Amino acid sequence: MSAKRSRLILSILMLVSLLTVLLSVVGFLPEDGTAQKLGWISAGGQAGGSDGAVDQPGTDQSPDSGLEDPKAEVAAGDLAEFPVADLVPADDPSGQLDSWPAQSSIERVREVDLASWTGRTKDQAPLTGITIFLDPGHGGQDTGALYPAHSSDPTAIESEINLEVAQKVRTELEALGATVILIRESDIWQSIFYRIAWTGRYLAEQFLAELADAGFESGKIEDLIPLLDQVMLINSDSDASGGRGLMSGEGASEELKLLLDVQAQYEDALYLSIHCNALDDDSSVRGLQVFYLTGATAYARENELAVDRGLANAAPVYRMYQDAARKKLARLVQDSILERLPALKYEGQKSLIDENYAVLRELNLASVLIELGFISNASDRALLLDPASQQQMAAGIAEAVYHYYCLP
Numbered sequence: 001m002s003a004k005r006s007r008l009i010l011s012i013l014m015l016v017s018l019l020t021v022l023l024s025v026v027g028f029l030p031e032d033g034t035a036q037k038l039g040w041i042s043a044g045g046q047a048g049g050s051d052g053a054v055d056q057p058g059t060d061q062s063p064d065s066g067l068e069d070p071k072a073e074v075a076a077g078d079l080a081e082f083p084v085a086d087l088v089p090a091d092d093p094s095g096q097l098d099s100w101p102a103q104s105s106i107e108r109v110r111e112v113d114l115a116s117w118t119g120r121t122k123d124q125a126p127l128t129g130i131t132i133f134l135d136p137g138h139g140g141q142d143t144g145a146l147y148p149a150h151s152s153d154p155t156a157i158e159s160e161i162n163l164e165v166a167q168k169v170r171t172e173l174e175a176l177g178a179t180v181i182l183i184r185e186s187d188i189w190q191s192i193f194y195r196i197a198w199t200g201r202y203l204a205e206q207f208l209a210e211l212a213d214a215g216f217e218s219g220k221i222e223d224l225i226p227l228l229d230q231v232m233l234i235n236s237d238s239d240a241s242g243g244r245g246l247m248s249g250e251g252a253s254e255e256l257k258l259l260l261d262v263q264a265q266y267e268d269a270l271y272l273s274i275h276c277n278a279l280d281d282d283s284s285v286r287g288l289q290v291f292y293l294t295g296a297t298a299y300a301r302e303n304e305l306a307v308d309r310g311l312a313n314a315a316p317v318y319r320m321y322q323d324a325a326r327k328k329l330a331r332l333v334q335d336s337i338l339e340r341l342p343a344l345k346y347e348g349q350k351s352l353i354d355e356n357y358a359v360l361r362e363l364n365l366a367s368v369l370i371e372l373g374f375i376s377n378a379s380d381r382a383l384l385l386d387p388a389s390q391q392q393m394a395a396g397i398a399e400a401v402y403h404y405y406c407l408p
């Protein structure tokens, strides 16, 4: 191409983009809701920026409160309201909490053909199409476990180890073709509920976009977005913080049930929370433990809480988790790490534990919480701090994900 011609084309392009900007400024062009939303998602690819600031709802990083979604306006008339069933909670005759029926309040929109990943080999980016949320536990003001415990000058800091391992897991998983979303990229504080709400919001936004593609809109699902923003704004794990909004614990409101029903359609996504354990009064305890949560345990534990706290009016309990998938993932993560680092074998009673952790309960993806080892134990601590061993842990976790999807 001649230089003259290039200059001409460049000038035309510049003129067109200038015109576009002008038109959008004076309001001739519709605001692109989709781009705005995706922009928020990628800008906040990690929930919270590297400067430690969290994405605050209501700023330009956050989409409008859903109800006035410009995209819906543009397509008005084309989109039908997506039906959401009014389910009636099952009364428990024995005086325990009510529970939501094991039935989704919405029709399936996403078709996830898990069989299409079966048999893929590692040289063909086998996890393409799979999204992994990686949650390095703690951060910022919350260091997690320390060694020595309560030290002002610790030699091992859980939040740092969690992040180092998570970053290695990301590299491993990306090499296998997965889309990896690290919930935090740096040493910043985010409450457990912030992380859950951020992930829930990400999936709700995606779901709304997919609904639109299918010819639907949903006021009820859009209404969830500001509720999730509120949880992120509260950004606290404590009851005394004025509540956790939608994630109030002790059962699931209708809105939370809807959110969890949406997430149930994401079999192509996993949530992995990465932690280290500690036991201050017994440094001999060591080894890997992997936690998951089933519907039965969620129900049992929520009932215990209701008794303890006298929560007569607790909301019905959500029980429709992906029990089998969670158990399978937990076992694979354990086996795959131990295959590489046999010294991490847990010698106590149980290494796979069905437990009611909020991060597993308020999200309905196949999910596990991994306690890599005990920072309070010398042998585990040496592994947790050693980059080569961290790499083995990361390779084990990535192998488990590969196995989960491709070698069922």
Ligand SMILES: [Zn+2]
Pocket (backbone or CB within 6 Å): 137, 138, 144, 145, 158, 275, 276, 277
């Ligand atoms: Zn932890």
